[in-house]
Amino acid sequence: MSRPKNQNYKGHGLPKGKEREQRASIRFKTTLMNTLMDVLRHRPGWVEVKDEGEWDFYWCDVSWLRENFDHTYMGEHVRISHFRNHYELTRKNYMVKNLKRFRKQLEREAGKLEAAKCDFFPKTFEMPCEYHLFVEEFRKNPGITWIMKPVARSQGKGIFLFRRLKDIMDWKKGTAGKKLTSLEAQPARNTVNPSGSHDTRSSEDQKDEIPVENYVAQRYIENPYLIGGRKFDLRVYVLVMSYIPLRAWLYRDGFARFSNTRFTLNSIDDQYVHLTNVAVQKTSPDYHPKKGCKWMLQRFRQYLASKHGPEAVETLFSDMDNIFIRSLQSVQKVIISDKHCFELYGYDILIDQDLKPWLLEVNASPSLTASSQEDYELKTCLLEDTLHIVDMEARLTGREKRVGGFDLMWNDGPVSREEGGPDLSGMGNFVTNTHLGCVNDRKKQLRQLFRSLQGQKKTPN
Amino acid sequence: MLQEESDLSLIIAQIVQKLKGSNLYAQLERQAWASLQRPEIKLESLKEDIKEFFKISGWEKKLQNAVYSELSVFPLPSHPAAPPEHLKEPLVYMRKAQGSWEKRILKSLNSMCTELSIPLARKRPVGEQKELLNKWNEMGTDEPDLSLFRPVYAPKDFLEVLINLRNPNYENGDSLSFRTHLGLIQVPLKVKDIPELKEFFVELGLTTGQLGIDDSTQVPPELFENEHVRIGQKVLTEQDSAAAQQYIRQGSPTALRAELWALILNISSHPEDILYYEQLKTNVIQHDLLVDSLIYKDVKLTASNDDYYFVFEDYLYQVLLCFSRDTSVLSHFAYNSASPPKSYIRGKLGLEEYAVFYPPNGVIPFHGFSMYVAPLCFLYHEPSKLYQIFREMYVRFFFRLHSISSHPSGIVSLCLLFETLLQTYLPQLFYHLREIGAQPLRISFKWMVRAFSGYLATDQLLLLWDRILGYNSLEILAVLAAAVFAFRAVNLMEVTSLAAAEVSLGEGQIQLFAPDSVLVITF
Numbered sequence: 001m002s003r004p005k006n007q008n009y010k011g012h013g014l015p016k017g018k019e020r021e022q023r024a025s026i027r028f029k030t031t032l033m034n035t036l037m038d039v040l041r042h043r044p045g046w047v048e049v050k051d052e053g054e055w056d057f058y059w060c061d062v063s064w065l066r067e068n069f070d071h072t073y074m075g076e077h078v079r080i081s082h083f084r085n086h087y088e089l090t091r092k093n094y095m096v097k098n099l100k101r102f103r104k105q106l107e108r109e110a111g112k113l114e115a116a117k118c119d120f121f122p123k124t125f126e127m128p129c130e131y132h133l134f135v136e137e138f139r140k141n142p143g144i145t146w147i148m149k150p151v152a153r154s155q156g157k158g159i160f161l162f163r164r165l166k167d168i169m170d171w172k173k174g175t176a177g178k179k180l181t182s183l184e185a186q187p188a189r190n191t192v193n194p195s196g197s198h199d200t201r202s203s204e205d206q207k208d209e210i211p212v213e214n215y216v217a218q219r220y221i222e223n224p225y226l227i228g229g230r231k232f233d234l235r236v237y238v239l240v241m242s243y244i245p246l247r248a249w250l251y252r253d254g255f256a257r258f259s260n261t262r263f264t265l266n267s268i269d270d271q272y273v274h275l276t277n278v279a280v281q282k283t284s285p286d287y288h289p290k291k292g293c294k295w296m297l298q299r300f301r302q303y304l305a306s307k308h309g310p311e312a313v314e315t316l317f318s319d320m321d322n323i324f325i326r327s328l329q330s331v332q333k334v335i336i337s338d339k340h341c342f343e344l345y346g347y348d349i350l351i352d353q354d355l356k357p358w359l360l361e362v363n364a365s366p367s368l369t370a371s372s373q374e375d376y377e378l379k380t381c382l383l384e385d386t387l388h389i390v391d392m393e394a395r396l397t398g399r400e401k402r403v404g405g406f407d408l409m410w411n412d413g414p415v416s417r418e419e420g421g422p423d424l425s426g427m428g429n430f431v432t433n434t435h436l437g438c439v440n441d442r443k444k445q446l447r448q449l450f451r452s453l454q455g456q457k458k459t460p461n
Numbered sequence: 462m463l464q465e466e467s468d469l470s471l472i473i474a475q476i477v478q479k480l481k482g483s484n485l486y487a488q489l490e491r492q493a494w495a496s497l498q499r500p501e502i503k504l505e506s507l508k509e510d511i512k513e514f515f516k517i518s519g520w521e522k523k524l525q526n527a528v529y530s531e532l533s534v535f536p537l538p539s540h541p542a543a544p545p546e547h548l549k550e551p552l553v554y555m556r557k558a559q560g561s562w563e564k565r566i567l568k569s570l571n572s573m574c575t576e577l578s579i580p581l582a583r584k585r586p587v588g589e590q591k592e593l594l595n596k597w598n599e600m601g602t603d604e605p606d607l608s609l610f611r612p613v614y615a616p617k618d619f620l621e622v623l624i625n626l627r628n629p630n631y632e633n634g635d636s637l638s639f640r641t642h643l644g645l646i647q648v649p650l651k652v653k654d655i656p657e658l659k660e661f662f663v664e665l666g667l668t669t670g671q672l673g674i675d676d677s678t679q680v681p682p683e684l685f686e687n688e689h690v691r692i693g694q695k696v697l698t699e700q701d702s703a704a705a706q707q708y709i710r711q712g713s714p715t716a717l718r719a720e721l722w723a724l725i726l727n728i729s730s731h732p733e734d735i736l737y738y739e740q741l742k743t744n745v746i747q748h749d750l751l752v753d754s755l756i757y758k759d760v761k762l763t764a765s766n767d768d769y770y771f772v773f774e775d776y777l778y779q780v781l782l783c784f785s786r787d788t789s790v791l792s793h794f795a796y797n798s799a800s801p802p803k804s805y806i807r808g809k810l811g812l813e814e815y816a817v818f819y820p821p822n823g824v825i826p827f828h829g830f831s832m833y834v835a836p837l838c839f840l841y842h843e844p845s846k847l848y849q850i851f852r853e854m855y856v857r858f859f860f861r862l863h864s865i866s867s868h869p870s871g872i873v874s875l876c877l878l879f880e881t882l883l884q885t886y887l888p889q890l891f892y893h894l895r896e897i898g899a900q901p902l903r904i905s906f907k908w909m910v911r912a913f914s915g916y917l918a919t920d921q922l923l924l925l926w927d928r929i930l931g932y933n934s935l936e937i938l939a940v941l942a943a944a945v946f947a948f949r950a951v952n953l954m955e956v957t958s959l960a961a962a963e964v965s966l967g968e969g970q971i972q973l974f975a976p977d978s979v980l981v982i983t984f
Contacts, residue, residue, distance in 0.1 A: 227772050228772035228773045228774070228775060228776065228838070229598060229599065229775055230772060258772060261599075261602065262598065262599040262602070262775070293771070294768075295768075295769060295772070299769055299919065302715060302839075302919070302920050303839060305715045305716060306715045306716060306718060306719065306839060306840060307842070309716045310715070310716055372768070374768065
């Protein structure tokens with residue numbers, strides 16, 4: 001089946017041929033025991049395989065990936081939920097390097113203004129290798145607060161704030177050179193390939209090295225936007241189906257996670273004030289599980305609109321779109337774009353008082369455990385729609401711009417909300433096809449979508 | 462004709478009397494004096510010139526808004542010989558019922574007080590005052606031991622009282638007829654029927670544009686939304702209360718709502734208002750009241766546990782603690798069937814010169830009270846403005862939801878309106894629910910008492926409260942409650958118990974896409 005040459009709308013890359021045949025049943029595997037398991041088990045035609053059985057779909061965890069991906073054969077139709085070297089985006093030190101390099105490239109190619117669009121990441125230095133650069137920056141800005149984060153840990157572990165060099169001198173003596181368990185160990189130095197990507201060393205090399213935990217020192221955002229006197233960050237979900245070409249979907253729902261205590265810069269030791277991960281908040285003495293400390297993004301968007309007006313909110317959300325796209329573009333050339341892979345990222349965004357969004361980090365394995373009924377529904381729908389887009393059932397045509405709560409945000413180029421192809425004339429009427437925090441009438445949309453797909457199947461081309 | 466004229470002059474005299482004591486009067490006087498400096502004011506035509514000046518400078522508008530505000534709030538004067546109680550509540554049996562209900566509440570409060578050996582009020586030691594002042598913006602972090610405190614009453618206790626209300630002059634007869642009212646409320650008050658409601662709520666008709674429906678994503682904004690927003694902005698520029706009230710009947714755009722409500726309620730933040738609030742805050746710091754613990758408990762039990770309002774916990778304390786000390790609230794008892802409870806200085810029981818109102822504002826909070834404030838936190842962030850808006854909303858509307866009166870917006874009428882609508886237009890459903898022991902009012906009562914706060918998503922709730930302000934009436938609450946039942950009628954016919962009915966209606970949050978669409982169903 002050939003497609004007409006003058007078609008200006010590109011499909012979102014579903015493979016053709018044998019692998020697009022309908023399969024009798026789809027064998028899935030996963031180790032996660034939360035909403036994901038519920039969603040997979042309830043999906044019609046999907047069967048769980050245990051232990052060493054063959055699978056068509058694997059929602060794996062990153063440690064399995066690291067150990068097995070390279071020597072696992074996967075058929076054409078098989079899908080797996082991570083990219084081999086996703087850590088280029090998700091490990092803080094690599095992400096910083098990739099973003100810095102991308103920014104330089106943009107500045108060379110398109111000028112300073114274009115490059116400035118990449119300034120959504122607070123100044124970050126890798127420790128200990130960039131220690132001296134950090135000290136230079138530190139001395140230029142006396143009195144500001146910095147945050148030290150381990151590159152590879154999650155859920156707020158190991159993070160602390162500081163204002164004096166003395167504080168990190170002590171830390172340096174304490175943890176640098178500390179032996180870690182094999183679980184925590186990350187390779188200290190990596191061979192840097194000409195393309196700029198970082199490879200993990202072969203297992204022989206790893207044995208000889210003493211694992212040292214890497215940290216980054218990052219400028220702490222001292223003027224976060226507060227609601228009810230509390231600091232919060234936003235969790236947004238982005239689904240990447242391929243890197244070359246770059247195809248990314250943005251989910252309409254997400255949430256704002258609130259710190260349980262009122263924000264003040266006076267107590268930088270109080271991690272409950274500054275860190276907003278639910279995992280950390282759960283251990284705070286103030287925490288009441290019923291509260292949940294989360295607002296759905298729709299609520300957040302309405303609150304901002306009633307306070308600042310719809311235009312300011314539009315600007316903020318399109319700045320966030322910019323963060324998602326640029327961050328993905330910065331790693332586009334280094335991530336191995338295997339067609340078997342897709343990935344659901346959890347972006348953490350912080351808004352400051354000037355309504356500027358900052359990227360805190362990108363998670364390759366965002367938590368899929370539900371903290372409340374509302375949260376359960378959000379994650380269930382998110383996962384269902386992710387599976388719709390992965391499309392093991394071979395139902396989609398590949399030209400969809402919206403599937404359930406996901407909107408196609410980038411398809412080897414910007415995607416317009418309007419019908420037809422992107423506006424190449426550059427007339428500026430372009431509105432991106434993103435609806436973060438907007439109404440998510442996914443059930444209705446899915447019904448319409450699948451009904452029309454059924455109809456199309458019946459009439460052969 | 463003569464009667465109307467004398468009525469009108471009585472009203473004018475009353476309003477003038479009220480406004481003479483207000484800040485606006487002083488400001489107008491000052492402005493008038495200052496205007497004498499202006500060249501266009503001539504001695505020969507002093508009166509006309511000053512009037513003209515007021516018109517141009519916008520002061521006339523302010524006066525207009527103030528008069529409109531008075532007209533909206535104060536009931537019209539009745540017969541000159543009528544005693545003041547009639548302004549509060551004309552029906553004797555209602556007054557009596559309210560009186561005995563109040564006695565019960567006060568008794569409950571006093572007994573809690575005695576049991577716990579806590580004084581109703583005490584002065585805070587200086588150390589404690591300092592501590593509270595430091596913590597003023599984060600009182601929510603306090604975790605006082607509130608386990609011994611119980612709310613003075615909950616809405617369901619109040620419902621029982623209403624169910625037992627009877628008019629001693631009215632005899633239904635024992636035989637059932639088609640006229641028999643099958644619901645829980647058995648008093649013969651006049652409530653609107655659907656044709657009357659249609660006329661009253663004419664702007665909510667199907668052919669008029671509404672925010673909440675006609676601004677949804679499928680409808681192009683040119684059809685209604687854009688024009689509506691433009692008119693809203695114009696109303697705000699003109700600063701016309703009456704126009705704002707008319708405008709908001711079709712819903713308020715999110716960005717304009719805070720200002721529109723302030724305009725309709727005639728709230729402007731002058732330095733005096735901010736000072737007044739600060740004074741109340743000082744009162745809170747200096748004295749501790751027993752009701753404070755009740756307020757704390759209520760906030761912790763309701764708003765703090767709410768998925769959306771927990772963020773505003775601190776604001777709630779800042780508003781409610783000050784509210785209970787605000788003696789200006791006492792003036793609303795002139796038209797409220799309730800009366801402020803009296804308490805006596807220790808040892809001086811019965812001696813009028815040692816009587817004080819307790820709490821100082823005369824309002825004893827009940828379980829869920831803080832939910833009246835919570836949605837407002839979405840709109841107002843400055844504590845004194847938030848406070849003023851809440852206070853005005855309370856003395857105009859919310860007080861009617863927990864006092865026994867015959868007023869058409871009073872809770873008794875709302876309950877009766879709800880039941881009548883249901884019985885008249887969904888008799889099968891009503892009968893079925895009654896048979897399974899799930900009288901509809903038992904479910905919808907709590908929605909109406911709280912004006913749906915906590916039972917509807919905030920954006921929908923604010924659209925609902927837009928209409929309360931627009932129509933200056935709470936009847937919309939009863940209509941919405943009936944519409945919810947109508948919306949879920951099919952499911953409800955299948956349930957076999959009260960609990961199942963509650964679940965079917967969405968325990969906790971009522972799931973509605975747009976309450977307006979539900980209203981449209983009714984009409």
